[in-house]
Amino acid sequence: MSIAEIEQEIIEEFEMFVDDWELKYEHLIELGKSLPMINPVYKTDEYIIKGCQSKVWLHSEAVDGKIVYTADSDAIITKGMVALMIRVLSNQAPDDILNANMGFIDVIGLKEHLSPTRANGLISMIKQMKLDALALQGKI
Template identity: 80%
Template sequence: MSIQEIEKEIIEEFELFGDDWEGKYEHIIDLGKSLPKIKEEYKTDDRIIKGCQSKVWLHSELRKGKIVFTADSDAIITKGMVALMIRVLSNQKPEDVVNANLEFIVKIGLKEHLSPTRANGLVSMIKQMKLDALAFLNS
């Protein structure tokens, strides 16, 4: 599936919750719990994407022309957001990752997580995912 198709799928999935924010967050927490963990060897301090409060570790590699992301976080809500990002951007062509505008975050009502005061590392993670994709594109 393309990035846009996956985004559409996620938007539809979240529409089911309507105004039920508790349901929405329970879903995010479940997504966080189901996130396949990053290999311990990649969970080093120099790989931490700095948010002020929660940490995110990210690893990327190129397999058959597609970029594969694995990640982890020490906060479960952040981890749920990370899981969503991986679902959308992993197994995609590097150029598509670079060009993705990721409107789904706003559309599913989670734009507060993009605020700089949230300091949850999500914004930095998206930036790092794109930088990694750009590096693969140029290599």
């Protein structure tokens, strides 16, 4: 699936939670719990993306011309959002990752988490995912 198709899939998945914050956050928490764990060897300071409050660990590698991301967070809601980012960007070509505008975040009503004042490291995470894609592009 292309990035746009996955974004559309997530938008439809979240449509049933419109106006119900509780279901939406329960879903995010479930997504967080289901996120495949990052290999513990990468859960070190070297791979950390520091938000003010919650931490995110991100590992990126190039596999068959595509970028594969794994990640973890110490906060479960952040982890749920991290799971969404990975679903959209992992296993995609570097160029497509660099061009992704991640518009679905706004559509599903999680834009507030992109504000720097939420300080959960999500913006830094997307930035890091793109930087890694750019760096790995040369090695493909």
